[in-house]
Amino acid sequence: MTKAERVKIVARGAVQGVGFRPFVYRLASELRLNGWVSNSGQGVFIEIEGACDSLRRFLxxxxxxxxxxxxxxSFETSFLDPRGYESFEIRESESHGEKSALILPDIATCADCLRE
Known part of the structure; x- marks a missing residue:
């Protein structure tokens, strides 16, 4: 069995309102990676874990x-000990902290974002 690894990614720039979270979700699901993705005032935060080769392909x-x-x-990565996530999810946006993300107007708002 392949040892699981976990990567934390902070993506900064114009990464909100452009379908970034659904893109991350689809890519992680396709590569059978678990974890989560969330918007914040600083950009998009991602934690993914799974097999090392799948993580390399994801990155x-x-x-x-x-x-x-x-x-x-920019996007920063840090390798962390695995947590044992069992699925991948799009988490609610975080509204606390410094605001530095560039937010473009939505092309079309996805159902998850509308519920949020």
Whole structure:
């Protein structure tokens, strides 16, 4: 059995209102990675865990296949001990803390965002 690893990603730039969270969800699900994605005032926060080769593919595709309207100014990664996440989820947006994210107007708001 392959040892699980966990990566925390902070994506900054124009990454909200462009379908970024659903993109991350689809990519993580396709690669059978678990964890979560959430918007915050600083950008998009992601924690993913799974097999090392799947995490490498995620990180490679994350930058190359991002939504067309997304503009990544930076993304930081840190490797952490696995937590044992059992699925991948889109979490509610966090509204506390410093506000530095660039927020573009939504092209079309997804059902999850409307419920939020």
């Amino acid at each position: 490679s595709r994350f930058e190359k296949e991002k939504p067309p309207r997304a503009i990544l100014h």
